[in-house]
Amino acid sequence: MATHFRFSRSVATAALLCLLPAAVFAQNNGGPRMDHENTLPPTPTGPTPMAPDGHPDLTGLWNGLADNLLGVPNQMHNVGIEVGTDTTRDIHSGVQIATWPLQNRTRQNNEQNERAATLLRRMGSNRPIYKPQYWQRVKDFDANSNEEDPSNNCMPAGVPRMGVPSYIAQTPNYLVFIYPGQGGLIATATSYRMIPIDGRKHTNLEDLDGTWNGESIGHWEGDTMVVDSIGFNSTSWFDQLGGYFHSENMHVIERLHRDGNTLTWTATVEDPDVLLEPWTTTPRVALLNPDPKAILPESLPCSERDFAHVVTKEHH
Amino acid sequence: MRAKEIRVLAKRALMIAALAPLALQAARGQSNSPKPSTDAKSTAVGAADDTTKSSGASDAAKTLKVAAEAVGLARWSGVGGQRLPEVDVINTMEFWGSGSSYGSGPSNKPGEPGPAFKTEYHASLGYNPPAMRVEMTRTASGAAPQHTIEVVRDKYAWDESEIGAGLLPGKGTATPAMAAANNRLLQLWLLPYGVIKAAIAAGDKMKASTEKGATVLTFPLTGPLADVTVKATLDAQNQVAKVETRSDNPTLTDLLTEIEYSDYKDHGEIATDVKSPGHIVRKQGGRPVLDLQVKTWDANNPYLVFPVPENVKQAAAH
Numbered sequence: 001m002a003t004h005f006r007f008s009r010s011v012a013t014a015a016l017l018c019l020l021p022a023a024v025f026a027q028n029n030g031g032p033r034m035d036h037e038n039t040l041p042p043t044p045t046g047p048t049p050m051a052p053d054g055h056p057d058l059t060g061l062w063n064g065l066a067d068n069l070l071g072v073p074n075q076m077h078n079v080g081i082e083v084g085t086d087t088t089r090d091i092h093s094g095v096q097i098a099t100w101p102l103q104n105r106t107r108q109n110n111e112q113n114e115r116a117a118t119l120l121r122r123m124g125s126n127r128p129i130y131k132p133q134y135w136q137r138v139k140d141f142d143a144n145s146n147e148e149d150p151s152n153n154c155m156p157a158g159v160p161r162m163g164v165p166s167y168i169a170q171t172p173n174y175l176v177f178i179y180p181g182q183g184g185l186i187a188t189a190t191s192y193r194m195i196p197i198d199g200r201k202h203t204n205l206e207d208l209d210g211t212w213n214g215e216s217i218g219h220w221e222g223d224t225m226v227v228d229s230i231g232f233n234s235t236s237w238f239d240q241l242g243g244y245f246h247s248e249n250m251h252v253i254e255r256l257h258r259d260g261n262t263l264t265w266t267a268t269v270e271d272p273d274v275l276l277e278p279w280t281t282t283p284r285v286a287l288l289n290p291d292p293k294a295i296l297p298e299s300l301p302c303s304e305r306d307f308a309h310v311v312t313k314e315h316h
Numbered sequence: 317m318r319a320k321e322i323r324v325l326a327k328r329a330l331m332i333a334a335l336a337p338l339a340l341q342a343a344r345g346q347s348n349s350p351k352p353s354t355d356a357k358s359t360a361v362g363a364a365d366d367t368t369k370s371s372g373a374s375d376a377a378k379t380l381k382v383a384a385e386a387v388g389l390a391r392w393s394g395v396g397g398q399r400l401p402e403v404d405v406i407n408t409m410e411f412w413g414s415g416s417s418y419g420s421g422p423s424n425k426p427g428e429p430g431p432a433f434k435t436e437y438h439a440s441l442g443y444n445p446p447a448m449r450v451e452m453t454r455t456a457s458g459a460a461p462q463h464t465i466e467v468v469r470d471k472y473a474w475d476e477s478e479i480g481a482g483l484l485p486g487k488g489t490a491t492p493a494m495a496a497a498n499n500r501l502l503q504l505w506l507l508p509y510g511v512i513k514a515a516i517a518a519g520d521k522m523k524a525s526t527e528k529g530a531t532v533l534t535f536p537l538t539g540p541l542a543d544v545t546v547k548a549t550l551d552a553q554n555q556v557a558k559v560e561t562r563s564d565n566p567t568l569t570d571l572l573t574e575i576e577y578s579d580y581k582d583h584g585e586i587a588t589d590v591k592s593p594g595h596i597v598r599k600q601g602g603r604p605v606l607d608l609q610v611k612t613w614d615a616n617n618p619y620l621v622f623p624v625p626e627n628v629k630q631a632a633a634h
Contacts (some may be wrong), residue, residue, distance in 0.1 A: 132480020
């Protein structure tokens with residue numbers, strides 16, 4: 001039931017959204033944290049398995065906790081808002097944020113819940129710094145994302161917006177990343193990446209046709225896998241929220257570090273055409289699915305059904 | 317056949333999804349009332365007229381929570397049945413307004429405003445980090461418009477010849493204005509959301525009382541404004557209606573300000589349920605300096621950034 005659709009302001013859609021996490025939970029034991037009471041990163045446990053070549057083995061189903069866009073807690077974790085029981089912290093700035101315990105909450109309707117969720121998802125301080133001439137464009141894209149988001153209509157999210165791969169297979173010469181299509185914040189088709197780690201060099205940028213995922217090549221820096229990507233189109237946005245567009249000269253450096261049953265992922269975006277300085281995502285910590293028999297379920301075809309019902313600019 | 321199964325599943329799922337949040341909320345013992353809790357209200361509107369009554373720390377905290385909820389600052393979401401606590405969701409916002417500002421020149425009567433300027437006002441701001449950019453176009457009768465952009469971020473203050481000036485070669489001029497930093501920061505912290513955030517940050521130093529039937533919050537600011545004490549009066553809806561500052565520090569007397577906020581509602585083009593004032597009147601030294609009707613207030617944490625130009629950093633270092 002890992003269905004795909006755009007999330008809009010309609011009540012029916014909101015109700016459907018409630019279903020997604022339950023469906024995903026049914027597929028694994030480390031699913032998105034919809035009912036979690038905090039957004040703290042998981043504490044790593046267990047040994048880090050090593051591949052025959054002496055590097056950490058990243059193989060596994062990393063669909064627990066971080067980066068799954070289906071739940072507000074996951075989304076807040078992804079933007080660096082650490083919510084504890086009675087404390088909240090922006091890990092990028094270190095700022096403490098006022099927090100009131102769960103008790104005595106007044107009832108809210110779906111509209112109120114969704115408006116609050118929109119604010120919660122975008123309260124983080126870690127924002128890319130664009131050149132001033134693009135500030136208004138970013139704001140406009142974000143404000144009009146119901147119409148402008150390039151992942152609408154089941155288009156790919158692209159690198160690095162896809163975030164942490166849900167599944168990694170590691171061989172001596174390749175990594176394979178799988179990203180099942182997602183509902184919730186961004187509705188995308190299932191995507192995969194085949195990433196050489198055999199020491200080859202990038203193709204000249206001028207010889208590459210720009211694509212959503214670019215040309216990715218990996219190498220080890222100590223125990224950290226570094227995936228370097230160039231050769232993008234200029235269509236995608238590079239983070240889950242915010243209207244963060246980029247040029248064809250975007251260069252993305254992803255870092256994946258395994259510690260026991262956790263995988264920490266970051267992406268650094270360099271784009272001197274539009275950014276004043278490189279920008280790095282807040283670290284996202286994914287949890288290994290503990291079920292050795294767990295598989296990624298088949299994703300149903302991505303089908304856009306909500307736009308006809310969108311009547312306001314309210315968005316994620 | 318498969319499509320039919322999916323439709324049936326989706327129909328069942330919709331029903332479950334629609335019912336589940338209700339069941340969860342009931343199980344958690346949540347109130348059905350959209351109003352603040354009784355405990356909090358007793359602090360907010362408990363005293364008779366013409367009396368001043370202080371409240372304990374617990375009541376003060378409840379009062380503050382009610383005030384935070386009244387403007388849509390303290391929020392939680394039940395989307396998907398998630399159970400995170402209520403948090404302060406306000407970071408960035410911007411608003412536009414028009415009205416009058418007043419110069420510091422002589423007026424005809426004591427307490428009356430100085431020369432008036434027709435004023436277009438646009439403020440973009442953030443609390444994490446604390447920063448504010450105020451763009452004003454002021455036009456005196458028969459004179460050419462004056463356009464100013466004043467920015468502050470943390471300890472840095474500067475004036476811009478255009479938005480984002482000084483960050484790229486050939487893109488405008490950023491003129492350091494360090495002496496204005498405290499005054500600009502004060503404008504940020506005296507907005508309704510800044511008042512609540514600062515009151516929370518004051519911890520035990522924040523006192524709640526009632527004066528003439530209205531709830532009053534009194535607390536000191538922190539950092540470079542630590543010698544400034546804020547007195548905030550809430551209206552009947554627990555929204556910040558009036559803010560006054562005082563200080564015993566003679567170097568800060570220029571900052572003493574009185575601001576009145578009224579006509580609260582969600583002024584955003586995109587609804588957020590954040591209530592913002594529609595009318596702002598600011599006075600300094602008892603004289604009006606700004607009288608603003610708000611047109612739009614975007615509280616949806618929009619993309620607003622305040623990078624400090626290198627020359628401003630260098631000026632601050634010397």
